[in-house]
Amino acid sequence: MNKKIKRIIAGTAVSLLTLSAVFMTSSVNSTSIAAESPKVTEAAITDAPKYVFLFIGDGMSYPQIQAASDYLGAVGQNRNSKVLTGNKYLDFMKFPVAGSAVTYDSTSFCPDSASTATSLSTGHKTYSGTINMDETQTVAYETISEKLKKQLGYKIGIISTVNLNHATPAAFYSHQASRNNYYEIGLEMVQSNFDYFAGGALKNVTGNDKTKPQEDLYTLATKNGYKVIKTQAEASKLTSDSGKAIVIGETLADSDSLSYANDVKANEWELKDYVKKGIEVLDNDKGFFMMIEGGKIDWACHANDAGSTIADTIALDNAVDEAITFYNDHPTETLIIVTGDHETGGLTIGYAGTDYDTYLANLTNQKLSYAKFDSAYVKKYKDNKTSFNEVLTDVKENFGLLTETDRDAADNPKLVLTKYEYNLLKTAYEKTLSADSSERSQQEYILYGTYEPLTVTITHLLNNKSGINFSSYAHTGLPVGVFAKGAGADLFEGYYDNTEIYYNLANLLKVK
Ligand SMILES: [Zn+2]
Structure with a gap:
């Protein structure tokens, strides 16, 4: 039944409306706005x-x-x-x-x-x-x-x-x-x-x-x-x-x-x-x-x-x-x-670093979830104290992010890490390896939340390079x-x- 026909029926079926009004007052919380809504009569029929x-x-x-x-x-x-x-x-x-x-x-x-x-x-x-x-x-x-x-x-x-x-x-x-x-x-x-x-x-x-x-x-x-x-x-x-x-x-x-x-x-x-x-x-x-x-x-x-x-x-x-x-x-x-x-x-769709542009197709380079990256990669890094350069190879493989000197950099300019971004990632990796379980400082919490610093920085960088951003954990x-x-x-x-x-x-x- 389309909406118009239902409204016509609602307008003529007086007894039904009366019934529905009784029903509404008995079952709807007094603070509810549904009782005032004309749409309720449609429900009754x-x-x-x-x-x-x-x-x-x-x-x-x-x-x-x-x-x-x-x-x-x-x-x-x-x-x-x-x-x-x-x-x-x-x-x-x-x-x-x-x-x-x-x-x-x-x-x-x-x-x-x-x-x-x-x-x-x-x-x-x-x-x-x-x-x-x-x-x-x-x-x-x-x-x-x-x-x-x-x-x-x-x-x-x-x-x-x-x-x-x-x-x-x-x-x-x-x-x-x-x-x-x-x-x-x-x-x-x-x-x-x-x-x-x-x-x-x-x-x-x-x-x-x-x-x-x-x-x-x-x-x-x-x-x-x-x-x-x-x-x-x-x-x-x-x-x-x-x-x-x-x-x-x-x-x-x-x-x-x-x-x-x-x-x-x-x-x-x-x-x-x-x-x-x-x-x-x-x-x-x-x-x-x-x-x-x-x-x-x-x-x-x-x-x-x-x-x-x-x-x-x-x-x-x-x-x-x-x-x-x-x-x-x-x-x-x-x-x-x-x-x-x-x-x-x-x-948010939009980010201070990309202004009016978005590059959402960048996200097709992400092959796994942050949680899977933690369990399949980061755990090993911590055990083996893996070098940052080796980590970068996995970051490229699983998230598409590249360094300026990477051989594929020229073909993928939207995925190349700037010096600023590279340094954020390096600092995060040092934090991940330090395995410091002491409470995070205000700055560290804003940067990493309660997450693995390396992983959350990778997703932040890929999000931002795609033109999107999060403001909270x-x-x-x-x-x-x-x-x-x-x-x-x-x-x-x-x-x-x-x-x-x-x-x-x-x-x-x-x-x-
Ligand atoms: Zn939640």
Whole structure:
């Protein structure tokens, strides 16, 4: 049904409007702006979507999306053309409805994933670091996914590229004063009765206190009727008849998460593969709700690694494509939402060193993530006290950055390190080798954050030579985009608080 027809019906169906007004006052928080919004009447006459996909790019706001889009445009551009051919839209950017959500929490205008995911899943603001509990840490909030399971019998899927008991996935099934209560969060996960979990391994499987091990969370999951699956071969056999399943990635990367898109090997499952399998497992007559987190967009932004940020944003878009394929078979019954929880890193397109120019295609020279470079190269450098000249060979191989005297310098002028840049890199390498674990000075923190000085300086130099920059190693206060397609999508138009995403979903799905 198109928007115009719906508005005509909304204008004539007086009894429906009255009903919807009663419904709104009873179920919407008094501080909510949804009750004043004329869009709400459209929700009242839209059939509740049977299938809901909520994609969350962690740390993904407008800069991450637009940088990925511009990058794809730049790499498709003829190198010799002086005329910019523009960006290439990610598929979710083409959704018919776009809105913006404000992200502050009860602690800060630069909130964290625990509180912002609480807002998305329960419609409440709370402190940074808190998951689905109020500011007194005594009241637990029921989540949209718990309500859908209990009230409508929907099957529930929770997918993340990071640990399944990390803040964002946890905010759909757990209630904890601290996001660091990994074991307790894991306990709530294995007791959730949700149908499909897939992603990185659980943190603290035998408890938060290593000296007093508790019962293994995977053992408890099995006792609670879950199939715990750790290989792709087994995962590929799952069907809608398999029962409850927890799928852990076969190839785990930093902190036992799934690999960065930049590091994925041939045949290794990516986020899209877990979504595709999730659709097969969850498909049923009552409906399903699937939350899919691209968690490593955030990790890459914390580390100021633009190449990995862009690759993981594109990987999230590829996962959205699986939902679009499903939508095409069920267009009147499916809702797809793509949003972020907050911005990370203060990413900007544009840099003081390049003024009005960008050279985004430089980023094609980055072959791996900062984390992979740390584990595969920097560790060896520290053990062997590798010479700076040898390191420069790896920097060229993996990031494309060259010295003035390199034989390929003339062919790649945009990647040649100036004296100033060369010295920044050399100083950073000395800092990396010094293995000085003492607290970093203010200057060192601004230069390197808490990261490996060599690696973060390499990504800073490549970012800047590409015409982009980060201003923080933490989260920032930008609003996030909300892209919607399908049944009830019109509700997500406008500029609103992030809690409205929950209220719109709850009203649309008719859960209390
Ligand atoms: Zn973060």
